[in-house]
Amino acid sequence: MALRSHAMASERRRRPRSTWVRSSAAALALFAWLGAAPSLSRAAAHAPRDVESKVVALVLEVDSDRTAKDAARRMKRLGLDAIPSLFALLSTGSGTGAERIEMTPEREDAVRGGLLAQGAANLRSFLRVTALPESPAPVRKTALSLYEAMGGAGDLKRCIALGAGDGTGALGNELQTCATAMLRRDPRGYTGLVPDLAREVPALFPFLIEAVGDAGSPLGLRFLGKVLAQGSDHDASVLRQIERIAREARSPFAVELCDAVRDALGRDDPVAEAAARAAGALADATCVEPLCDMLGTRSARVRSTAHRALKRISGQSFGSKRERWKSWHEGELDWWREESDAVLADLACDEPARIAVAMGQIVRRRLFRDRLIGAILPLLGHPEPRIRRLACQGLGQLGSTAALPSLVDQLTDVDDSVVREAAAALRSLSGKNLPPDPETWRAFLEEQDGHPVRR
Known part of the structure; x- marks a missing residue:
């Protein structure tokens, strides 16, 4: 014709x-x-x-x-x-x-x-x-x-309809590649991803889950968390994408997401293994107890995955015996119950010596590190440069990426020694050897957060 x-x-x-x-x-x-x-x-x-x-x-x-x-x-x-x-x-x-x-x-x-x-x-x-x-x-x-x-955010719905076509999912790979590129280009496209798509386009839903993981933005965690909370045949794949994104993303993570991952630890072995990997990537302290339990009750493969997750969350290198991990976990919880109030009070006092001792105790903790970061952050504005340096060191030693934005702000400190400590902590936490320039680091954080999405 x-x-x-x-x-x-x-x-x-x-x-x-x-x-x-x-x-x-x-x-x-x-x-x-x-x-x-x-x-x-x-x-x-x-x-x-x-x-x-x-x-x-x-x-x-x-x-x-x-x-x-x-x-x-x-x-x-x-x-x-x-x-x-x-x-x-x-x-x-x-x-x-x-x-x-x-x-x-x-x-x-x-x-x-x-x-x-x-x-x-x-x-x-x-x-x-x-x-x-x-x-x-x-x-x-x-x-x-x-x-x-x-294509941009407004085109995603249409692309899903084109991919669905005859309902066979034959264009799933093409849709996955297309959606990945569009989400990277325009993060607003995440608003068009809803759990109901599992029912509306069942043949294509696995490809959309993979596209969110391929795009690599923390913005996709909200969608993945909702899908996981509802439960579906795709939960193992959802958890794998959560792990992929969380390993490179900056904490803290949404409570709802962590709750859904923790609940998945009790599922059958394929899902439980993927959940253990995701829990390790999230470094979620609330997952430590069920991970400890998995060391004695699951298959060898799941036990091995749970062990690796515990080491990642804790920073410890204990063996795979459940009793050893439970003992460590109880010790951490005891510190929070019995000692944390006094230590955190010392951190807020006006005596540099007491502050230094308190900081020494805090940096040894590995559970609920984001709460400890909140207690250290006010010290970045302390009038004494040595206290500001100590705060930068402590934030770096805690190992939580939640401290990155505050450390970037500290690169403008009037004291050069504080700037050096802030830059060292940034390099340690991010794994990036960037110059101590605030704008360079802010651009990095914007990419990490998905605006624009990190490639």
Whole structure:
């Protein structure tokens, strides 16, 4: 079937038959688009007669990455009139008839570049009426690849519908890649992810879970936590994505998320193992007791995972005996019950010697470190530089990334020795060897928090 607009239909007499539309369904969709997009339809009416021939000629010239980039630039100059031809060529993978085109990777890159060069707004207008959930799979697959390159938060729902298509989930991998790119580009897309998608698009839901993990932003933890709290057949996968994100994210984490992970520790072995990994990544103190219990009651593999999680949370290197870990855990809880009030009171006194002794006790603690950080933070504003230095050292030794923003602020301290201690603590906690520049560190924290999402 010829690929041209209704406005160009009268000009067919001497024009070559289109060589890149393989299915009548795709052609009809493209014609529907031209009727539904007046601005682009008007452009087509005034287009050169040989716009399709020019597209073919440009594609045939491509034989390398360099010529692909040049062809994409020249395709852009063809204007909006070239969009249907380029899209059809990309979605079919080759031409048909006398001028059959072999679509090499370089040629595909050229055609995709030519499409993207027409602008995201124009491509959205085209795709809105061309690529529909009921469209053939090649059309939906091509649309997803374009949304991957230019889509934003407002496009995610549409992409999910395109991926769902015939309900088989055949385009799951394409949707996963597309959603990952869109979430990285525009974190507002996380608002479109809700647990109800497990019921609405069951075949695609596992791919969306993986996309959240691939995107790597802490913003995805809220969605994953809600899914886990509701419970589903995908809980082991959800927990794996929580672990992936939490290992690089900054604490503290939401109570609801930690509660859901702790509850999952009591599930069957595959889920319990994934939950133990997630608990270790979250460094959640409330998970220590059930992790200790798992050392004596579960399979060897789950016991090993629980042991590693305990070592990560505690910073201790005890063996795998449950009794040893329970003894340590009780000692930590005893400190909180019996000694913490007096130690924290000393931390808030005006005597540097007592403050130093209290700090020495605090940095040995490993449970509920975020609470201890809250007690140390006021010391960063102490009039004595030596106390501010001590506070920076203590925050670094506690090992919780919750202290990072306050340490970044301390890089502007008037005392150079305090700045050096703050920078050392930042490097220790983050694993990054960045210069002691506040703006550089703030940019790092913004990426870590998902604004924009860390790559």
